[in-house]
Amino acid sequence: MATIQDVAKLARLSRTTVSRVINHHPYVTDEKKRLVLKAMEELNYVPNSSARRLRKQQTETIAVYVPRITNPFFSQMVEVMGNHASEKGYQLILCQTSYSRNKEINYLELLKTKQVDGLILTSIENEWREIKPYLNYGPIVLCNEYNDDADIPTVYLNQVEGAYIGTRHLIEQGHTKIAYCSGDNSASRLAFDRFKGYKQALKEAGLEFNDKWILTNAFSIKDGKRIFRAIADMEDRPTAVFTGSDEVASGIWLEATNHYWSIPDDLAIIGFDDQPQAELIGLTTIEQPIDEIAKRAMGQMIETIENKLPIKKKEIQLNFQLIKRRST
Amino acid sequence: MATIQDVAKLARLSRTTVSRVINHHPYVTDEKKRLVLKAMEELNYVPNSSARRLRKQQTETIAVYVPRITNPFFSQMVEVMGNHASEKGYQLILCQTSYSRNKEINYLELLKTKQVDGLILTSIENEWREIKPYLNYGPIVLCNEYNDDADIPTVYLNQVEGAYIGTRHLIEQGHTKIAYCSGDNSASRLAFDRFKGYKQALKEAGLEFNDKWILTNAFSIKDGKRIFRAIADMEDRPTAVFTGSDEVASGIWLEATNHYWSIPDDLAIIGFDDQPQAELIGLTTIEQPIDEIAKRAMGQMIETIENKLPIKKKEIQLNFQLIKRRST
DNA sequence: TCAGACTATGAAAACGATTTCATGATTTCG
DNA sequence: CGAAATCATGAAATCGTTTTCATAGTCTGA
Numbered sequence: 001m002a003t004i005q006d007v008a009k010l011a012r013l014s015r016t017t018v019s020r021v022i023n024h025h026p027y028v029t030d031e032k033k034r035l036v037l038k039a040m041e042e043l044n045y046v047p048n049s050s051a052r053r054l055r056k057q058q059t060e061t062i063a064v065y066v067p068r069i070t071n072p073f074f075s076q077m078v079e080v081m082g083n084h085a086s087e088k089g090y091q092l093i094l095c096q097t098s099y100s101r102n103k104e105i106n107y108l109e110l111l112k113t114k115q116v117d118g119l120i121l122t123s124i125e126n127e128w129r130e131i132k133p134y135l136n137y138g139p140i141v142l143c144n145e146y147n148d149d150a151d152i153p154t155v156y157l158n159q160v161e162g163a164y165i166g167t168r169h170l171i172e173q174g175h176t177k178i179a180y181c182s183g184d185n186s187a188s189r190l191a192f193d194r195f196k197g198y199k200q201a202l203k204e205a206g207l208e209f210n211d212k213w214i215l216t217n218a219f220s221i222k223d224g225k226r227i228f229r230a231i232a233d234m235e236d237r238p239t240a241v242f243t244g245s246d247e248v249a250s251g252i253w254l255e256a257t258n259h260y261w262s263i264p265d266d267l268a269i270i271g272f273d274d275q276p277q278a279e280l281i282g283l284t285t286i287e288q289p290i291d292e293i294a295k296r297a298m299g300q301m302i303e304t305i306e307n308k309l310p311i312k313k314k315e316i317q318l319n320f321q322l323i324k325r326r327s328t
Numbered sequence: 329m330a331t332i333q334d335v336a337k338l339a340r341l342s343r344t345t346v347s348r349v350i351n352h353h354p355y356v357t358d359e360k361k362r363l364v365l366k367a368m369e370e371l372n373y374v375p376n377s378s379a380r381r382l383r384k385q386q387t388e389t390i391a392v393y394v395p396r397i398t399n400p401f402f403s404q405m406v407e408v409m410g411n412h413a414s415e416k417g418y419q420l421i422l423c424q425t426s427y428s429r430n431k432e433i434n435y436l437e438l439l440k441t442k443q444v445d446g447l448i449l450t451s452i453e454n455e456w457r458e459i460k461p462y463l464n465y466g467p468i469v470l471c472n473e474y475n476d477d478a479d480i481p482t483v484y485l486n487q488v489e490g491a492y493i494g495t496r497h498l499i500e501q502g503h504t505k506i507a508y509c510s511g512d513n514s515a516s517r518l519a520f521d522r523f524k525g526y527k528q529a530l531k532e533a534g535l536e537f538n539d540k541w542i543l544t545n546a547f548s549i550k551d552g553k554r555i556f557r558a559i560a561d562m563e564d565r566p567t568a569v570f571t572g573s574d575e576v577a578s579g580i581w582l583e584a585t586n587h588y589w590s591i592p593d594d595l596a597i598i599g600f601d602d603q604p605q606a607e608l609i610g611l612t613t614i615e616q617p618i619d620e621i622a623k624r625a626m627g628q629m630i631e632t633i634e635n636k637l638p639i640k641k642k643e644i645q646l647n648f649q650l651i652k653r654r655s656t
Numbered sequence: 657t658c659a660g661a662c663t664a665t666g667a668a669a670a671c672g673a674t675t676t677c678a679t680g681a682t683t684t685c686g
Numbered sequence: 687c688g689a690a691a692t693c694a695t696g697a698a699a700t701c702g703t704t705t706t707c708a709t710a711g712t713c714t715g716a
Contacts (some may be wrong), residue, residue, distance in 0.1 A: 002464075003702055014666045019704060027664050049441040050381035051702035054671050059378065061421075068407060075403045082424050086431075091443070093389075094422045096410050103414075115419065137329075148410060221604065251607055266438040276549065277605040278579055331672055342696045347674055357692050379672035545713050 002043035008185055011039040019027035022047060054264035054273055061091040061209045062301055063116040067099050067109065067123050073277045073290065077143065078288035088302050090117075094246055101125045111137045120297055139304045139311050146189045151313040153304065155297040158249075159190055162320040163197030163242065166270050166286050169242040171205045175268060178202070179238035181227055183249060191244075198242060212304055213238050224251015231267070232259065240268035240328070246275040246285055253281050253327065268328040282326030289318050330371035339367040345592055350375060355564065359619040382443075389419040389446040390629055391433065394426050395451050400603045401573075401618065405450055405471065408622035416630050418445075427454045439465045445633045447627055449473055450518075467632045467639050470626035474517045477578055479641040481632065490648040491525030491570065491585055493596050494614050497570045499533045501656055503596060506530070507541035507566035509555055509576060526570060535578075541566050552579015559595070568596035568656070574603040581609050581655065596656040610654030617646050 004022075010013045013032060020028050021036040028036075039045075053059050064081055066074040082092045091118055095107040104125045110116050111134050118139040124131065128149045134140065141284055142154040150167055154276055170178050180198050187198070212234065215227050224247065231237060231252075243249040249271030256267055263269060271278055271285035278285045303309065332350075336343045341360060348356050349364040356364075360411050369372075381387050390563050392409055394402040410420045421444055423435040423521065432453045447499040451596055452459065454476045462468065463480070470482040498506050508526050510519055530537055543555050552575065558567060559580075571577040577599030584595055591597060599606055599613035606613045629639065 004704095005702080007477070015703080016666055016705085017614055017664085020665090023704080027662090029664070032665085046441050048382075048702050049443045050378060050385075051671090052704080053378035054376075054382050054673085055702080055704045056365045057378075057671075069397065069410065070400065070402075070403050070407045072398065072400070078422070079398045079424065082397065082422055083426070086424075091438070092422050094406070094410055094420050096407065096414070109374065110419070113374050115377045216506070221607070222332055229550065247604075250604075254608055274602065276575075276578075280582055280609055330675095333672080343673080344675085344696055348695090351674080355692090357694070359702085360694085376672050379701090380674080382703085383672080383674045385701075 001046040001048075002033035004045075004149050006043055006306070007036065007039045007045050010043060011035040011196055046270040057114070057307075059091075059115060059117050060089060061093055061116045062106065062298075062305075063093045063095050063110050063119050064177050065095045065097055065104065065119065065121045065123065067097055069094065069096055072290070073273055074122060074294060075249065076290045077294040080291045081120065081298045084295050084298040090302065097123070097125055099125060100310060101130075103198040105130065108134045111140075114138075118301050119303055127319040135311060139301065139309075141297050141301045141304070144190075146193075148189065152311050153297075153300045153314045153316075155293045155316045155318070157293065158319055160200070162272070162286050162288075164201045165197075165320060165322050166242050167198045167201035167283070169322055169324070170207075170242065170268060170270060171207065173240070173264075173268060175238075175240040176207055177210070177213070177236075177238040177240070178207070179215060179231060179241040181215040181218050181241055181252075182218050182244040184256070194244060205210065210236070210238075213237070214241050218243065218248045220292070221246070221247050221251035221254065224248040224253075227254045228259075230257035238267075240270070241266075243328075244272050246271040246273045246278050246283060249283055249285070249327075250277055250281060253283065264326070264328050270328055274323055278323075278325070284325045284328040287323050289320075289322045292318055329376075330372075330373040330549070332375065333349075335367045336369055336487075337365065338371060339363040354436045356652050357602050359382070371595070383601065386444050387443060388417060389421055389444045390551055390626075390633075391421045391425045391435065391447050393432065393447065393449045393451065397422065397423055397424055401601050401616070402450060404618045405543040405622040408619045409448065409626045412623055413630070418630065425451070425453055426612050427453060433458065435458070436462045438652050439468075442466075446629050448629055458651075461529075461649045463639055467629065467637075469625050469632070471621055472518075473523075476517065480639050481642045481644075482626045483621045483628065483644045483646070485621065486645050486647055487521035488525040490600070490614050492529045493525075494570050495526045495529035495652050496533075496572065497600060497612070497650055497652070498554070498596060498656060499529060499535065501568070501592075501596060503566075503568040505538070505541070505564075505566040505568070506544060506567040507533070507559060508568055509543040509546050509580075510572040511545070513639050522572060527563075538566075540564070546571065546576045547573070549575050549579035549582065553583040554574040554579075555613070556583035556587075566593075566595075570598050572600050574599035574601045574606050574611060575582050577608070577611055578605055578608040578609060583609065597626055599655055602651055606651075612653045612656040615649045615651050617644070617648075620646055 004015050004018050008018045018036050021033050027303050062085055064078055085092050097104040112118055118143045120143050122144045124145050128147050142153050146156045163168055184191055218227055249269050252269055256263055271283045274285045274287040332343050336346045345360055346364050347362050357613050369584055369641055390413055392406055396468050413420050425432040439447055448469045448471050450472045451523050452473050456475050468480050474482055474484045546555055580597055599611045602613045602615040
């Protein structure tokens with residue numbers, strides 16, 4: 001492999017001048033520039049990125065944390081981020097935390113060992129105080145996830161409103177008994193906000209809030225099936241169900257259909273995300289502007305890196321949109 | 329940030345000894361090792377990865393090429409590869425080619441500039457001769473994609489057989505007029521092989537091959553819808569259709585259902601991949617052992633890197649499985 | 657015309673690790 | 687007991703760039 005030294009020798013110039021040409025510095029005569037370019041061409045030279053990283057103390061690489069890339073919500077986000085990063089000359093390192101606290105912490109070492117210039121988190125497994133110290137080693141941006149204590153740039157969606165418009169839509173369709181179905185009931189601000197939006201819509205309409213209609217631990221199609229059976233077994237059945245994800249909604253729909261229930265007459269279902277399958281089964285759902293938050297978060301990250309901005313709280317909040325289909 | 333020098337000074341030892349401790353070399357007394365560890369702890373030291381990369385001439389990073397990460401087939405592959413790589417101490421850089429020859433070539437510079445130790449390609453946009461020269465800079469492994477000219481490790485699926493068992497299944501259900509529907513009709517060996525499997529099944533059963541039933545350029549749900557309308561408009565209609573992807577099959581199913589066709593009575597549909605949506609709409613499909621090829625390909629890559637194996641042709645072929653559902 | 661600014665170049669330092677080489681000290685073994 | 691092998695350590699070279707500093711020539715303007 002040719003080095004900058006070889007190029008310099010062939011062009012009968014110094015390494016410095018070659019480096020200047022590579023980095024488009026001024027103060028190089030066209031004559032010498034031509035010589036350097038010719039030598040580079042001849043030797044098929046490209047600068048070694050490790051050496052460059054070491055000297056410049058930056059990697060032009062950004063790490064993106066997702067729970068699992070197979071989740072369409074996150075893969076959509078990563079697709080947009082990847083393209084945006086690539087346009088700006090950055091690489092993307094993919095970190096799958098698999099919902100594990102340990103893995104999340106392990107990946108944080110990437111920042112400490114200077115393998116990446118910054119981190120974008122789309123979900124957080126650990127408490128913020130576990131993550132905070134790593135801010136000493138580089139910028140962190142939150143995308144989708146939200147945390148009160150984290151004083152860093154945050155691009156997120158107004159979950160209260162998301163759940164609110166979904167629930168209100170069901171109310172407007174005449175439903176009064178509306179079940180609520182969510183993923184984790186943990187300390188996640190995200191889950192908390194959605195629940196708040198649901199309750200707010202009920203309260204506004206003067207509707208009953210029934211503890212038994214709150215179903216948790218729902219993530220997958222399989223969970224959705226389980227939840228349908230739970231609903232079917234209830235004495236006082238809800239007539240509509242709000243879900244926190246299209247997967248769960250699909251599972252409910254599937255099992256309901258298998259039991260010859262008519263949707264939405266026997267049960268109205270509303271999903272979340274507008275994933276491809278939603279169109280297939282005619283699922284009413286709440287669309288998240290994924291492309292938008294992904295692009296904003298990546299933009300924020302690159303700006304922070306390039307202008308060496310101080311890390312501080314900066315909230316960008318975006319809104320949802322309801323997509324009405326046959327399931328409600 | 330503390331450097332190895334700082335650690336050495338604090339421990340009153342040389343850089344060399346500190347380095348030995350970090351890299352678990354023998355010939356360090358327990359006494360000194362303890363001193364070093366203590367100093368590292370005290371200074372909160374971690375080795376700088378850029379310096380390490382430069383000196384060791386390796387990056388512990390692998391690039392994975394996919395067309396788009398949002399395609400469930402590829403995101404599944406990347407999920408498995410990511411986890412496998414992480415277990416072995418490697419990072420994953422995600423390269424989305426977006427089906428563009430240019431982008432593919434651009435990303436190849438990663439190998440040349442030594443930003444990654446190796447490349448896994450899950451699809452190829454350019455001719456092999458465009459890619460081959462990059463083998464001088466590091467190993468390349470093919471996963472899913474196949475190319476006759478490429479003398480490199482290749483993990484792939486027996487596409488001939490895949491299409492064959494799908495088509496034969498339709499024949500066994502009594503169909504004699506079977507349409508065939510595929511993505512690109514390019515020089516891709518993958519597409520060629522599938523077509524071969526389809527024709528082979530027809531021929532074995534002594535069935536007619538009809539040019540008009542060969543539909544191309546089908547990738548998305550939208551394409552599937554278009555294809556349904558094309559089929560519906562035919563004078564001599566097929567009674568079953570073999571598709572190269574679940575997305576396309578879903579599109580056909582969706583549009584057919586919207587037109588009140590009964591599946592499979594009016595039209596039998598078979599998909600490819602067994603994506604989550606296939607279960608939802610009861611799509612018969614051909615399952616690919618994605619986890620298996622992903623794991624094998626990554627294993628092959630790491631083995632090649634670590635044992636500095638010469639790059640040579642090595643084929644690993646795996647088989648498909650038919651999943652029967654309601655659409656046939 | 658001469659001081660200061662600007663242009664053009666190269667030598668050498670710096671980035672932060674690992675590896676090679678050299679040197680003793682200690683152990684092994686015929 | 688003495689030579690060879692093994693253990694333990696550090697100084698210095700090395701990986702391949704970019705950056706700083708020094709130097710010298712050329713312009714510019716009062």
